[in-house]
Amino acid sequence: MTVVTLTINDRLISAKKGSTILEAAEDADIFIPTLCRLKGLSPRGGCRLCLVEVEGSPRLTASCITQAQEGMVVRTETETLGRYRRMIIELLLTERNHVCAVCVMNGRCELQRMAARLGVDHVRYEYRYPDLAVDASHERHVRDPNRCILCARCVRVCDEVEGAHTLDMMGRGIHTNVITGMNIPWGKTRSCTSCGKCVQVCPTGAIFSKGTGVAEMEKRQDFLAWILSGRDDNIWNWGE
C-alpha cells in the first residue's frame, strides 16, 4: 500500500494514497462535518460543510472530493470555517419547513445533530416557509419535501446502488426538488422496487417509512456499506 503523509491540525497523518482528505481525517479520528457525503455513493461536493483550509491554496477546499497529497497542510477547525458552517446550516433551516417537534426524525436527524454539534442555536435569516406537498402515495414510504436538504443521497442510492433511478432532481435554485418518476406520485412509478434504500440513506425526515410517528423513525445507514462490500467481494458473482 502506498502511503502519503500530510499534516492535519498540526498532527502528522498517514493516509492511503488516493484517499480523500476527509477519509484521511476520519481514519485519524478527526471530525469534519458532512451532510451530502455517504460512503458508498459517488461524491457530490454539494453541502459544502466539509470545507477545510489547505495551506498554499487561496480557496477553501471540499475535503470529500479532494485527494490527500503528500506534504499537504490542512486545517479543519478555524474560526472562519466554524462561522461559515453555522451559516450554511442556518440557510438549510430557512429553506424548508423544519419543525422538529412534529418530525419523525426528531432526536435522530443528521441535520439536527449537526446543527447542535456546530453550535447553531438560532437562525438569523428570514424563513421562507415554502408550500410543499407531502407525497404519501407509496404503499411503504413517504416523501416530505419540507424536511429535504437536497443532498441527493436518495437520488444517488436509487441510481447507483439499486439501479432503479426512480428518484431525480427537478427545477433549479431554491425551486430544486426531488421528484419520483417523471414527476408523478411515487406510488404510481413503475420503476420503484420499494427496496427502501432511499429511506435508509436520507439524513433527515424527508423520506421515511409509512406509519412512523413523531421521533419514531430509525435509519440504518450501515446497510449500504454491507451491500457494497458484499458486491465488491463478488458474493453474488456465481459464475466464478
Next chain:
Amino acid sequence: MNRIELKAMAQVEQERQAKFRCRILCCMSTPCISSGASKILAAFADAITAEGLAAEVEAATSGCMGPCSRGPMVTIKNRGEADVIYERVTPEMVAPILNRHVRGQTVPSLDARILSHDIPFFAKQEKVVLAGSGDIDPERLESCVAAGGYEALGQVLREMTPSDVCVEILRSGLRGRGGAGYPTGFKWQRVQKATGDRKYVVANGDEGDPGAYMDRTLMESDPHRVLEGMAVAGYAVGADRGYIYVRREYPLAAKRLEKAITQAERAGLLGNRALDSPFNFRIDIRMGAGAFVCGEETALMQSIMGRRGQPVPRPPYPAQQGLWGAPTLINNVETFGNVAMIINRGAEWYAGLGTEKSKGTKIFALAGKTVNTGLIEVPMGITLREIVYDIGGGIQDGRAFKAAQTGGPSGGCIPADNLDTPMDYEALAALGSIMGSGGLIVMDDTSCMPDVARFFMAFCMDESCGKCGPCRGGTVQMHRILTRITEGAATMKDLENLEELCGMVKDTSLCGLGQTAPNPILSTLRFFRDEYEVHIRDHHCPAGVCRFDNAVSRAI
C-alpha cells in the same frame, strides 16, 4: 479542396464582387432583423431588378456593423468612393439611396441618416475578431473565403506542427474571453500534452450574461471564423471532434453555424481530410436549454453529454478529463475568433495590440445611458473614458456619468473617479470588478446602486442551479435583504448580515456562479456605501428610484 483551390475560390469571389459598381450590404443580424432589415434587403433587391440594375448593383446580406440600436443598418460600397453607412433605414429610403449612389443625384434628406466612418464610434475601434463582420455574407462560404477564411487552417496544416501552433498562441498572449482570462496557449498546451485516445474541442457559445451579445453576433456574422479557430485548435491539441454549444435563445446563430459547417464540409475545409491533409475534424452543434450555469465549463460538458447541466467539482480539469473522460479543450467563442488572425498575421503583431498583460482586442456590448450603444471592439487598455465619451458619445441628455458595470452578474461597478482606468484584466480586478465576457452597462445619476445590486442578485438567485447550499440559500437571503433595503425596511443589522453572507457565499460555493454572485454587492458597497446607509437610516433614495411606501409603518 487544397490551398490552391482555396485561393482560387477567393479570387473568383473577389472578381465577382469587383464587377459591381455599387454593392449594398444590409446587416442581417438579430437586432437589425428585429427592426426590419429583411424588408430593406428585399426592397433593394426588388428595386434593382425593377430598374434593370442587376449587372452593376448588388444587394447582399452582411453581418453586424456595430451600432445595433440604430438598425436597420446599410453600408454602401461604391466603386472608387469611401463607404457610406446609413442608419435606421426605411423602405422609403431605398429608392433615394439608389438614386444617390447609382445615378449620382443629391438627396439632402438622406444626409441625416448617414453615419460617417470617421466619427469616434468607428475611429476608436480596432476590429480584429469582427474584421469581417460588417462585410461578409455569413451564409455564403465564398464570401468568407474571399475575406481570408480558412487561410490560417491551411497554413497550420501544411507548415506548422501542433506544438508550433500552441507556442504561437502562447506567444500572442491571447487570454480567454469567456470571463476569467486564463492564458489560452497554456490551456492548449495542457490538452496537447494530456494523454488520451480521443480528445475534444468545445466552443462555449452559451453567453448567459444579461445584456451581453458579443458571442451571438460573432456566430451570426462570421461563423466560419469560429469554426476555423476550432479546427486550428483541434489540430494543435490532437482532437478530431468539436462541439459548439449554443444557447436555445440564439436560433439564428445556430442556423448560420449549421449552414457554415455543411458548406465547409462539402468544400473539404472541415470534416475528413480537411484541405487535403491527413487531419480530420468534425464539428457538431449542441443547443443549451437556456440556463446561465450551463456556460460554466463543467456544467456545459455535462449538458453536452446529455446529463443535468450542473457543475461538478474541479479538479480534474477538462484538460485532463472532460467529455466522456477524455482530455477536452474548452474555450469561449470569441477566444476562437482570435485564432485565425493570430496565425495569419503572427503572434508578434497580435502581442503588439493591447497592454503588457492583456493582449489584443475585446468586444464589448456597450449598453445603458451613453448616446451611442451597440457592439464595439476595442484594443485592450483603452480607458473607460474613451469608451464612454468618444465611442459612446457621452451620456444621454448631458447628465452625469455615475458608474459603469462590467462583467455582468459576476462583475462590479467602476465609479466616476476611475474613468481613466485602462480596460485590462488587472486594472479591472484591482477595482473589484472583472472584464468578464464583455457586458458594459453605463449608468448615470438616475441609477440607484442598491437597486442595481438587487437586480443582479435576483438574476443569480434565479439562475443558481441549486446543487450547493451556500449559493442556493445564500442568494435568496441576500436578495431578501437587498429588497428590504430598497423598500426602506432594513436595519443596520441587515447590512451587517448582508456583508457576512457575501463573504460566505463567495468563499464556500461550488462553482463560479456562487463564488462571484456577491461581487455586484461588494463593489457597490465599496464605492457607494453611503447610498446603502441613506436607504436604511433615512428611508431616502438619492437617485429617486426606490419607493418607500412601507417604510413608515415598518420604521416605527
